[in-house]
Amino acid sequence: MIWFVAGMLLTALSGVPGLFADRFGRGGERLACLLVLAGTASATGGVIAALASGAPALLTRPWSVPGGELALRLDPLAALFILPLCLVVGGGAVYGLGYWPQRDHPGNGRRFRLFYGLLGAAMMLVLAADNSLLFLFSWEVMAVAAFFLVTTEQERAEARRAGFIYLVTAHAGALALFAMFALLAQETGSLHFPAAASLAGGSATLLFLLGLFGFGFKAGLMPLHIWLPIAHAAAPSHASALLSGIVLKTGIYGLLRLTSFFAVIPAWWGWTVLLLGVVSGVFGVALALAQHDLKRLLAYHSVENIGIITIGIGLALLGRSFGMSELTLLGMSGALLHVVNHGLFKSLLFFSAGSVVHATGSREIDHYGGLLRQQPWTAVCFLGGAVAICGLPPFNGFVSEWLIYLAAFGASRGEGLSLRLAVLAAPALALIGGLAVACFVKVFGVTFLGAPRSAAAAAVHHDAAPSMRGPMLTLLLACAWIGLLPGTLAPLLQSAVATWVMPAKAVSLAAPLAPLPLVGATGWVLLIYLAGLGWWLHRRTRQAPRDVSTWGCGYVAPTPRMQYTASSFADSLVSQFRFGLWTERHGGKVKGLFPATGEFASHTPDAVLDRALLPGFRRLARGCSWLRARVQNGRVPTYLLYVALTLLILLIVTAR
């Protein structure tokens, strides 16, 4: 535990020495990176030591805040969230040396590193807190630190807007959490977190709804996901990786911690969560498909993956309501493993996307093309992340989705039709998976393959710097490790699920996880096989001429601009989702026999933020100003009337 606390403090203070360093020097950023690395390594050591001891590690110190207590607790559930956090925070710090060097960003580099370390440490504290006040305190520190990361480039209007919307949503969520923890304290009589499965009855429903709202905002569940796309797009890439890979997961963690308190789970909780998961998953990936801003697209994929995680949680909750321990075990272990997996492959994708953005200076996918030749390392890392996020073997995404599928199939064996309908989560997952493949094949193909589509892409002549490449390769290895050796994580998953809820029946994850080595072996065989066939093909075709142009069906002067773009690739699928996306199209109409130069643009704004909330609030504001104009119309008789009416009402009120 002491190592964990030390690591947390080191990470929190990592940016402080840099504040006194030279504005253009490299010393400050190197020291900060070293401190973050030392901090995350120490915290990882602390967590592993706590896991090895078998019992949750506890630390309790008095705190002068009334009701507050410096209570920390490291159990397997928290550990599953903290371990990827340490990897991503440490990796991001190294990545930042190449991506956001101080000499290129003298204005905001030091501030960025200060809040980067603070965010990492605050998240560690959130995940380890065992007291409501401590939790809320660290939650707020996390929210504010993340705000400063989003607004790193505050001179740009886009970043300021993203920061503002993020701050509003973060505090709307936090407000619900304040109410929830106050209610919880009233229920238990203490601000200390109650033990698992100890709460019964009372205001459970209200607690659940408040928690779902508050944590759902942070996690980015579908109608509450509004801050994600703009914030992820505006922040520097390694901050986006942290936001998407880890910060969202604190919302999931909160939801899990909260639901673990209750002894009885009504069935409709599970259904609500499951439904929210399906909506987030399907619409998240459909919106992602329609985007042509690389980082915005990745942000919508976070919504999709949070949806997949939530489907797993929903199935696990249903398993608890209906007393099906196997369902609980499979759903929850799938959700938890997907939390880890998404943390790894989404950070990997943001890192490699950052490398592309860094090289081309643009986030538009349609401005890239042919980058694989100049950036082979970035391309391989992005490809690995893309295969993993699509849930394809042999990478890690498949293993967690497979567990959730097993849970959904298991629901079909339940008693009663009401539970068996949960099996419909499986086709929904299949649809999500198919759309994800479509989306990532689009991104990978348009970004790295083909010919350069813009002058900027053609001018790229360097791959990611070694300091950026190292973290990407580490994350790629971690993804491959979970995909190829999934059995190694089974004990940790089992104990984490047991922390969430002690199963009624003694079910073991060993039986359902027994085929996992076979899954891993299939992955190995596939890899070896592909490599062998590819090598044979390569040898066989080494002599082949490589200086002809692509077959243009008879057209002899093709240009790179004639390639299929990201929007045209996605168009046939996006048009299937017309009812939820409302893509805007401008131009593209050809007039006359000899049309002049034309143009076409398509844009898919966010369905909730840009279609409902912003117009709604704008209309509300207009209504209020209309009312004010009527009330305060500048005519003296009206004001006299107000005075008379007020007096009259006061007279009536006081007359009684």
Added chain:
Amino acid sequence: MEMLARTALHLTLLLLFAPLLQGVIVRTKALFAGRVGAPLLQPYYDLARLLRKECVFSRTTTWVFLAGPAAGVAVPILAALFMPFGALPAPIAFTGDLLLFVYLFGVARFFTVASALDTGSSFEGMGGAREVTFACLAEPIVLFCLIVLACIADAMSLTALLGPHLAATWRGPAGLSLGLVVVCLLVVLLVENSRIPFDDPNTHLELTMIHEVMVLDHSGPPFAMVLYGAALKLMVLGAPIVRLLLPVNTGFWVVDALVFLGGMLLLAVLVGVIESIMARLKLVRIPQVLIGTTMLSGFALVLVLR
């Protein structure tokens, strides 16, 4: 030891027999059109010829261009190890292998489309876009069918799903669901293997192609692998339909293998007949047909769950 023998038998059947199905389909179509048609073994000659040929690469292509054909061959071979061939059980079976089966084909699709985009041709991009669109819509159908079969068998491995109980199920109340599943799987087979009415493998206009246009730039040995992979895929995806329609367990592996091969030939004839008597659907109609098929598979599930 037994597993090795089974794997060997499975792979022998698959690797030797798959191209013959293509020959049978072409021959059936020729007979319908009143022509003599190519020899049944023509696909083998084609493969041998392509393997001897040299190939040409566009200057925009990279190593990804070769990953498509490689995955196209590797995936069906690997997936076949989970799929029972008629009454011959799959060499590898475990709870949940059906998902691995489905997702392995996702890997093949990913790399096939990526290698199409690698050429930078708008035609191949168009083909790739169509391919992923229809695959997205076909994937829920497959899952619905698998859930129906899993509910009937109360198991979760392909060997158990397509076990000896099917003969009795056809006569039972779940027979109707099985019938719907067969129809849905047939639609998926035609879509995934780019057959009429969804795609025409013999069309000569690039604008109307789906799968063929993605492999326009492949030549020589890589193109041989593309063709061979397509043949393997047809056989692996056809196997469950044959098993559902011919749930015969004789107990002798030679007879079982012959029954399966006979069933596959009949399936190939059926595909040929469909290709001969149906016109191609308009591209905009295909998603509608697929969504309709999803509804059909949903009905099958409702009938089982009720």
